[in-house]
Amino acid sequence: MWISKTTTQAICDFNPWIFHTRDGHQIITSETTGFLEQSDNLYTESTTCFHKSRVDTQRFSRFEEYVTCFPCSASNFICVPDQCILEKKLFTTYRPGMLLEIVMYFALLEAIKENSPLLAFMEQDMSLTGHLLEYIFQHFKHKLILHRNVESMKTAMKSGRYQMVLLTNNLSNFKDICNMLGGLDAQVYTFSSLINKSSERNIRHQFPNVSLTQINCDQVLCKEMLGKTLPKVKRWLLLRQVRSTLRDIDVPVYQNGHVISFEKNIKSTDELVAQNIPVARLKHQLFSKHALYIIIGGLTGLGWEILKAISKGGGGILVSISRRSPNDIQRDDINEVEKESGCRIKTIKADISVFSSISEGFAQIKSSFPDHAIKGIFHGAAVVDDALLPDMTEEKFDKVLRPKVMGTWNLHLLSKDLTLDYFVLHSSITSAFGNAGQTNYGAGNAFKDATAFFRRGIGLAGQTINWGALKLGLIDEKTEKHLKSQGFLTMKENEIIQCFLYSLFVDPEQIICGIMDWKTVIKVSPDMLHIASRIQPIIDDLHLHDLTNPKKNKTGFMQVMETEELQNLPSNERKIKVEKIVSHIAADTCAVDITMLKVDTRLASLGIDSMKGMAFINNVYKYVSCKIPILAVMEEESTIGSITTLILEQILKCNDGERVRKSKKRNKKSDKQRKADKLIEETRFQVVTETENKTDIAFKIRILNGKEPKRLQWQTNDGENIIDFSEITNIQMKGKSGTKVLQVDTKNERYVFKSSDMEEVVQLLKQLEENFIMPNSTNL
Numbered sequence: 001m002w003i004s005k006t007t008t009q010a011i012c013d014f015n016p017w018i019f020h021t022r023d024g025h026q027i028i029t030s031e032t033t034g035f036l037e038q039s040d041n042l043y044t045e046s047t048t049c050f051h052k053s054r055v056d057t058q059r060f061s062r063f064e065e066y067v068t069c070f071p072c073s074a075s076n077f078i079c080v081p082d083q084c085i086l087e088k089k090l091f092t093t094y095r096p097g098m099l100l101e102i103v104m105y106f107a108l109l110e111a112i113k114e115n116s117p118l119l120a121f122m123e124q125d126m127s128l129t130g131h132l133l134e135y136i137f138q139h140f141k142h143k144l145i146l147h148r149n150v151e152s153m154k155t156a157m158k159s160g161r162y163q164m165v166l167l168t169n170n171l172s173n174f175k176d177i178c179n180m181l182g183g184l185d186a187q188v189y190t191f192s193s194l195i196n197k198s199s200e201r202n203i204r205h206q207f208p209n210v211s212l213t214q215i216n217c218d219q220v221l222c223k224e225m226l227g228k229t230l231p232k233v234k235r236w237l238l239l240r241q242v243r244s245t246l247r248d249i250d251v252p253v254y255q256n257g258h259v260i261s262f263e264k265n266i267k268s269t270d271e272l273v274a275q276n277i278p279v280a281r282l283k284h285q286l287f288s289k290h291a292l293y294i295i296i297g298g299l300t301g302l303g304w305e306i307l308k309a310i311s312k313g314g315g316g317i318l319v320s321i322s323r324r325s326p327n328d329i330q331r332d333d334i335n336e337v338e339k340e341s342g343c344r345i346k347t348i349k350a351d352i353s354v355f356s357s358i359s360e361g362f363a364q365i366k367s368s369f370p371d372h373a374i375k376g377i378f379h380g381a382a383v384v385d386d387a388l389l390p391d392m393t394e395e396k397f398d399k400v401l402r403p404k405v406m407g408t409w410n411l412h413l414l415s416k417d418l419t420l421d422y423f424v425l426h427s428s429i430t431s432a433f434g435n436a437g438q439t440n441y442g443a444g445n446a447f448k449d450a451t452a453f454f455r456r457g458i459g460l461a462g463q464t465i466n467w468g469a470l471k472l473g474l475i476d477e478k479t480e481k482h483l484k485s486q487g488f489l490t491m492k493e494n495e496i497i498q499c500f501l502y503s504l505f506v507d508p509e510q511i512i513c514g515i516m517d518w519k520t521v522i523k524v525s526p527d528m529l530h531i532a533s534r535i536q537p538i539i540d541d542l543h544l545h546d547l548t549n550p551k552k553n554k555t556g557f558m559q560v561m562e563t564e565e566l567q568n569l570p571s572n573e574r575k576i577k578v579e580k581i582v583s584h585i586a587a588d589t590c591a592v593d594i595t596m597l598k599v600d601t602r603l604a605s606l607g608i609d610s611m612k613g614m615a616f617i618n619n620v621y622k623y624v625s626c627k628i629p630i631l632a633v634m635e636e637e638s639t640i641g642s643i644t645t646l647i648l649e650q651i652l653k654c655n656d657g658e659r660v661r662k663s664k665k666r667n668k669k670s671d672k673q674r675k676a677d678k679l680i681e682e683t684r685f686q687v688v689t690e691t692e693n694k695t696d697i698a699f700k701i702r703i704l705n706g707k708e709p710k711r712l713q714w715q716t717n718d719g720e721n722i723i724d725f726s727e728i729t730n731i732q733m734k735g736k737s738g739t740k741v742l743q744v745d746t747k748n749e750r751y752v753f754k755s756s757d758m759e760e761v762v763q764l765l766k767q768l769e770e771n772f773i774m775p776n777s778t779n780l
């Protein structure tokens with residue numbers, strides 16, 4: 001596991017060994033010293049101590065200091081088996097780690113089958129002198145000659161000793177020694193903690209002459225083995241001769257290692273508090289007053305919030321880098337933050353996408369604050385320039401990628417030799433989930449994500465935060481509204497900072513922070529289902545399985561329109577309605593912002609493919625009961641408008657048996673419809689034939705559907721009148737002398753249908769419009 005370097009190690013201004021938090025990483029200790037404690041009394045004035053439920057009071061004293069070798073989490077109290085406890089006084093000169101070393105050598109002795117002399121190599125920087133190894137082997141009458149460098153091993157090999165112990169974690173040294181064998185067979189012993197699996201495979205493959213025995217450290221340190229080994233060690237330590245020799249053995253003082261001693265005088269009745277000693281820092285210790293933090297884009301949006309958070313968190317020097325200098329308002333805000341928190345804020349004008357510019361910025365920082373180590377870099381520089389793929393130009397791509405890709409890499413190059421606590425890349429959920437119109441932005445953020453992993457891989461600090469929608473910076477009101485409709489809610493400042501601090505504290509390579517209304521996300525974005533595996537835990541937690549089943553998926557914002565309902569609408573309204581439905585379906589299927597769609601938007605420009613095409617026609621069928629051919633959707637020239645026309649045509653053909661939904665419901669006219677039909681049939685309209693300026697009294701008027709041409713028929717005192725629809729040039733509803741009239745123009749005549757009942761006129765208009773679409777008809 002990679003553990004970030006703590007500010008303590010770097011700056012030495014506070015102690016990371018804190019005891020009052022349950023957060024943080026646990027560390028395993030293999031060897032501990034301390035005093036015994038009674039089981040019913042878990043708090044004590046002594047610290048590192050053993051707790052044992054069945055203390056053998058005959059064998060152990062509460063006042064004696066003990067050493068144990070037994071792996072357990074670092075804590076003020078540990079429980080260890082009684083066979084694993086040895087009195088510290090047995091070691092004439094005890095140093096931390098000594099018991100563990102002895103245990104390991106005992107295990108090594110046990111593993112060596114042949115009694116022939118051993119050639120041993122111990123890496124110089126292992127913080128071990130090797131004297132203990134030599135002495136233990138000597139005591140047990142096993143000849144061992146120890147070498148501390150590879151060259152001297154070479155000379156020794158000439159004398160023909162080929163049973164070896166190699167205590168090195170340096171693979172190239174290991175291989176050099178094996179190479180020296182020149183193909184001769186050899187038995188080599190080492191520990192599993194020194195050579196990892198892939199190195200082991202490598203050695204076995206490259207040196208088939210080497211029989212490699214790896215002593216498994218986990219097995220050596222398991223309860224059973226320790227239960228057997230430690231009594232042997234104790235018996236050995238009790239030997240007078242051993243004790244006097246150990247007194248003279250050179251005990252190393254660790255140069256590189258740390259001896260960890262816990263705070264004394266912990267008093268708590270809370271068992272958990274006393275038991276957990278995490279190594280992580282407290283949240284309020286994330287930043288140091290002696291350190292310097294660089295915030296790229298720190299004058300606006302997220303950068304500004306982060307700058308304030310670091311200042312509140314105790315950061316000493318804060319440097320904001322952006323292409324512009326602060327304006328007067330920003331300067332006032334900066335002064336206020338400085339006054340409130342006591343930090344110092346410097347602003348530098350530089351472009352991170354240009355190496356010379358940003359390196360000049362770094363040079364300025366170093367010369368202005370030579371005594372402050374740079375401990376954190378927070379990269380939030382970004383610009384957006386959205387466009388759907390066919391309209392995405394190289395220029396737009398370059399513009400958006402520059403601060404994200406070049407900027408990130410420049411920052412990496414300039415900081416790779418620094419010991420940073422944080423190298424945080426502000427990325428977006430766009431690179432995790434995708435977002436139509438943002439291929440450039442998504443790619444730029446994906447580079448940031450990859451860089452975080454790359455840096456971690458080479459042992460440097462690196463973290464990417466994929467932010468969801470934030471109520472600041474790049475997001476305007478329109479985008480916020482759209483994102484909300486897609487299930488992505490904006491995070492407010494306090495929520496952002498909470499997530500930011502949490503991310504630093506827990507320190508994962510990548511973290512997604514956002515507020516998602518997952519139900520809506522899954523409902524309205526069928527695309528989300530493609531990444532269902534990534535969000536599976538969320539689906540499980542929220543029991544959203546039903547929503548992920550496409551059969552059951554229902555789009556919440558649209559209502560299924562019965563064909564009859566659409567037919568009953570005036571032609572203009574129907575057209576608008578269908579156009580709206582088509583736009584919604586296209587926006588959802590292709591996961592684009594509906595506001596970007598127009599009647600002439602080509603479906604191809606939305607990135608429709610055959611999968612999406614199928615989803616599109618299925619949704620059309622679902623919402624308007626019309627089946628449109630896939631080819632009509634996939635055609636290069638298909639637009640929202642052309643699909644709308646296709647659907648309208650189908651709706652109008654419904655009476656000729658082309659309507660797709662042949663539900664019983666459809667065959668049976670609704671009560672309302674029947675009532676309306678009856679009303680028209682029985683209505684006595686006053687019919688005025690304007691050309692002749694003659695007023696007749698109508699007693700029946702109806703539209704003859706079914707056979708072409710459709711006809712409008714009515715009866716007057718003069719007899720039956722019929723106009724074929726093909727003769728009609730215009731239909732309008734107008735206000736005339738306080739009443740509403742329906743005016744039907746033919747090439748030669750104008751008929752005006754008047755009724756005192758407004759509803760009847762409207763019904764007549766509806767019936768006419770359903771059967772006849774006038775290109776220029778207008779409704780008052």
Ligand SMILES: NC(=O)c1ccc[n+]([C@@H]2O[C@H](COP(=O)([O-])OP(=O)(O)OC[C@H]3O[C@@H](n4cnc5c(N)ncnc54)[C@H](OP(=O)(O)O)[C@@H]3O)[C@@H](O)[C@H]2O)c1
Pocket residue numbers: 296297298299300301302303321322323324325350351352353379380381382383402403407426427428429466467468469470471472473474475
């Ligand atoms: N707002 C959101 O909802 C949201 C969501 C997800 C992720 N994010 C991420 O959060 C970060 C910050 O976004 P924001 O919303 O706070 O945007 P913002 O307010 O526009 O901040 C961007 C900052 O970057 C600076 N900048 C741009 N190009 C630069 C360059 N080449 N060199 C130096 N500075 C440069 C800008 O200042 P100048 O123009 O003066 O240079 C500006 O101060 C971005 O990485 C963005 O991708 C934001």
